[in-house]
Amino acid sequence: MNYRVAVRALCEFTAGTGDLDHRFTPSPSAREGIAGHQLVAARRGESYESEISLSGDYQPDESVILTVGGRADGYDSAANRLEEIKTHRGDLARMSDNQRALHWAQVRVYGALLCRARELEGVTLALVYLDIASQRESVLTEWSTRAELEAFFEDQCERFLIWAAQEAVHRRARDAALEKLVFPYTTFRSGQRELAEAVYKAASTQRCLLMQAPTGIGKTLGTLFPQLAAMPRHNLDRLFYLTAKTTGRGLALSALEHLDAKPLRVLELVARDKACEHPDKACHGESCPLARGFYDRLPEARRQAVAQGGRLDQAALRHIALAHDICPYYLGQELARWCDVVVGDVNHYFDLNAMLFGLTLTQQWRVGVLVDEAHNLVERGRRMYSAQLDQAAFKRLRRQAPEALGKTFRRIDRQWNALNKAEHPKGSTTYRELEAIPAKLLSALHKAIAEITEYLADEPAGLDSALSQTYFDLLHFCRVAELFDKQFLCDLSFRCGRRGGTISALALRNVVPATLLAPRFAVSHTSVLFSATLSPSRYYADLLGLPERTPWLEVEAPFVADQLEVRIAADVSTRFRHRQASLDPIGELMAQQFRAQPGNYLAFFSSFDYLEQVLERFHESHPSIPVWRQERRMSEPARQDFLARFEARGQGIGFAVLGGVFGEGIDLPGERLIGAFIATLGLPQINPVNEGFKQRLGAIFGDGYAYTYLYPGLQKVVQAAGRVIRTREDRGVVHLIDDRFNRPEVRELLPDWWQTSTVRSFPLLSLQ
Numbered sequence: 001m002n003y004r005v006a007v008r009a010l011c012e013f014t015a016g017t018g019d020l021d022h023r024f025t026p027s028p029s030a031r032e033g034i035a036g037h038q039l040v041a042a043r044r045g046e047s048y049e050s051e052i053s054l055s056g057d058y059q060p061d062e063s064v065i066l067t068v069g070g071r072a073d074g075y076d077s078a079a080n081r082l083e084e085i086k087t088h089r090g091d092l093a094r095m096s097d098n099q100r101a102l103h104w105a106q107v108r109v110y111g112a113l114l115c116r117a118r119e120l121e122g123v124t125l126a127l128v129y130l131d132i133a134s135q136r137e138s139v140l141t142e143w144s145t146r147a148e149l150e151a152f153f154e155d156q157c158e159r160f161l162i163w164a165a166q167e168a169v170h171r172r173a174r175d176a177a178l179e180k181l182v183f184p185y186t187t188f189r190s191g192q193r194e195l196a197e198a199v200y201k202a203a204s205t206q207r208c209l210l211m212q213a214p215t216g217i218g219k220t221l222g223t224l225f226p227q228l229a230a231m232p233r234h235n236l237d238r239l240f241y242l243t244a245k246t247t248g249r250g251l252a253l254s255a256l257e258h259l260d261a262k263p264l265r266v267l268e269l270v271a272r273d274k275a276c277e278h279p280d281k282a283c284h285g286e287s288c289p290l291a292r293g294f295y296d297r298l299p300e301a302r303r304q305a306v307a308q309g310g311r312l313d314q315a316a317l318r319h320i321a322l323a324h325d326i327c328p329y330y331l332g333q334e335l336a337r338w339c340d341v342v343v344g345d346v347n348h349y350f351d352l353n354a355m356l357f358g359l360t361l362t363q364q365w366r367v368g369v370l371v372d373e374a375h376n377l378v379e380r381g382r383r384m385y386s387a388q389l390d391q392a393a394f395k396r397l398r399r400q401a402p403e404a405l406g407k408t409f410r411r412i413d414r415q416w417n418a419l420n421k422a423e424h425p426k427g428s429t430t431y432r433e434l435e436a437i438p439a440k441l442l443s444a445l446h447k448a449i450a451e452i453t454e455y456l457a458d459e460p461a462g463l464d465s466a467l468s469q470t471y472f473d474l475l476h477f478c479r480v481a482e483l484f485d486k487q488f489l490c491d492l493s494f495r496c497g498r499r500g501g502t503i504s505a506l507a508l509r510n511v512v513p514a515t516l517l518a519p520r521f522a523v524s525h526t527s528v529l530f531s532a533t534l535s536p537s538r539y540y541a542d543l544l545g546l547p548e549r550t551p552w553l554e555v556e557a558p559f560v561a562d563q564l565e566v567r568i569a570a571d572v573s574t575r576f577r578h579r580q581a582s583l584d585p586i587g588e589l590m591a592q593q594f595r596a597q598p599g600n601y602l603a604f605f606s607s608f609d610y611l612e613q614v615l616e617r618f619h620e621s622h623p624s625i626p627v628w629r630q631e632r633r634m635s636e637p638a639r640q641d642f643l644a645r646f647e648a649r650g651q652g653i654g655f656a657v658l659g660g661v662f663g664e665g666i667d668l669p670g671e672r673l674i675g676a677f678i679a680t681l682g683l684p685q686i687n688p689v690n691e692g693f694k695q696r697l698g699a700i701f702g703d704g705y706a707y708t709y710l711y712p713g714l715q716k717v718v719q720a721a722g723r724v725i726r727t728r729e730d731r732g733v734v735h736l737i738d739d740r741f742n743r744p745e746v747r748e749l750l751p752d753w754w755q756t757s758t759v760r761s762f763p764l765l766s767l768q
């Protein structure tokens with residue numbers, strides 16, 4: 001058996017003991033970490049080597065080889081000193097014992113490998129802690145002989161080997177099962193084979209793929225099946241199935257169960273607030289009982305989880321975690337290292353601190369990535385890489401923060417007021433786009449991070465919730481500020497403060513997430529992005545950062561034009577200035593359609609305000625037609641109640657907002673939904689921010705209006721209309737209510753298989 005493991009992974013596995021401790025000591029960003037390593041190296045002499053590749057085998061008998069490798073941070077041959085450099089913020093005394101033990105384990109393993117490679121009889125090991133704020137080094141050293149280090153190395157390997165042997169057996173069994181994997185149905189659905197073949201080809205050729213495939217052809221199974229089949233043939237370590245909506249996760253887990261690929265281990269990752277058992281506590285042993293002794297009990301829980309295998313969804317993880325008195329959320333994070341398929345949110349791979357991306361890099365995995373409903377990644381990507389700070393929060397803290405931080409917040413307020421004065425001299429505007437991030441304010445924000453971190457060192461009780469929220473926001477803002485370039489906007493939005501005077505919010509808005517998403521695609525062996533709405537392909541290719549020459553595939557819809565009447569109400573305008581005039585015609589059209597063909601309908605509007613206006617007028621004029629509506633900030637049970645009204649053979653109209661929770665990802669086949677009214681083009685509101693996006697996107701890609709307004713709007717329209725036809729048996733009608741739907745550039749964005757007709761003055765409409 002041959003097994004490879006990185007030094008860090010080996011030590012994380014063997015050195016963990018004691019409590020989980022996620023007391024908030026913010027780690028430096030990747031950029032700060034790199035700069036810190038460079039700074040330390042620059043301070044060393046000529047005999048200092050950086051980033052030394054080291055590797056060595058442990059072979060207890062002829063049948064087993066464990067290869068351990070990695071890069072040691074630095075070695076000074078003149079001093080015979082091996083260094084492991086760690087950048088940090090705040091007081092080193094607050095570092096947990098198990099973190100310190102992990103650092104020692106790492107440098108000792110590197111020491112053993114170095115002694116072997118350079119035939120040394122011993123070496124001084126040094127842990128160099130560099131404080132990012134003060135740039136001061138704290139150094140811990142120990143002298144170790146080669147024999148001591150070798151014994152330590154062998155002990156670590158021995159402890160890991162039992163696990164590694166079991167993992168190697170699992171990998172062989174998994175790959176053997178996947179080689180024989182069969183599609184769980186006798187035939188593919190129309191279009192599903194084409195889709196599956198394209199996904200398999202992408203994995204075989206180590207490429208990305210952008211794929212538009214209609215609803216109803218079984219995209220989830222059609223992408224999972226070929227990716228799993230490709231895993232053994234292309235030596236893939238892991239498969240990540242990522243969604244932007246929770247409903248997509250459930251579908252993926254069911255499809256994986258259907259595929260019956262035992263002993264495949266499938267893990268569901270959920271957000272911390274969904275898995276936490278003690279939301280009123282903090283994640284460290286002094287506060288939460290499930291953090292106390294976490295690492296002592298983790299090995300047993302881990303063993304049980306992998307032995308059980310199969311589907312480790314939220315419920316299964318909770319069951320195992322609680323049986324071992326450990327936190328389910330952090331058990332899930334640990335198991336991400338040992339599961340073959342991880343089903344999670346797009347954040348888990350794409351955001352700034354994405355765990356799955358981090359593991360892919362540190363473990364050097366070959367991964368396949370499937371991104372479901374990938375059209376959402378444009379907006380989600382922008383949100384992940386954007387940040388905003390509101391001056392009001394800092395003004396409050398200036399008055400309420402602990403005395404030791406008073407100066408910090410007064411300094412920020414001073415800089416902010418000066419900025420307002422410079423950018424908003426006569427109170428003439430509510431919005432101003434800035435060329436660059438204001439340097440003096442940014443410097444005050446950086447100082448604040450350093451000072452709050454210092455303060456935390458003396459305050460074991462931590463920060464109150466307002467201060468800790470601001471601290472998080474500051475850290476995120478400064479991290480995004482490091483990325484700021486032409487793909488971002490920086491702006492100030494002004495308003496009148498409660499005590500008079502001007503206050504503002506400072507935002508860094510990511511406009512083009514492509515450059516930040518691109519490294520994630522580059523690291524994957526293959527990535528497939530799929531959705532029913534990815535047109536036009538150049539828009540998504542430009543904004544998502546897929547590698548050049550990424551193929552685009554459009555799978556033909558299995559539906560025929562006869563299944564769906566698409567009617568354009570060309571004498572109604574839903575423009576803001578025509579809203580009042582549109583209320584009666586829209587209500588009349590809906591009532592006519594309902595009377596001609598009673599059944600369940602969805603009606604979509606651009607905003608809650610518009611929805612309410614139409615609903616009120618409709619109810620007055622047609623009180624006998626049952627209606628129900630989407631509420632603002634609807635709870636999960638309320639959403640389920642809304643959908644439960646769509647019974648087969650039911651009757652009525654559900655009012656919803658386009659682009660909201662009922663505009664995509666819901667499945668109401670057959671008579672549960674026979675038609676939709678879409679009274680908007682879905683165009684984002686015209687406001688200074690969107691106009692800034694238009695200008696920037698125009699400068700980069702040439703068509704700012706389409707990239708900002710038209711494409712995102714029509715994508716939502718097509719998604720919403722897609723709720724009506726879910727299977728080849730479904731029949732229905734969609735009313736596109738606005739004269740602009742007749743424009744050539746708009747019609748071009750509607751699905752090819754739709755046959756539209758233009759209706760004026762609402763003749764009686766009927767279904768076949």
Ligand code: SF4
Nearest residue numbers: 276277278283288327
């Ligand atoms: S149960 Fe909640 S508070 Fe406790 S460690 Fe887990 S996530 Fe943290």
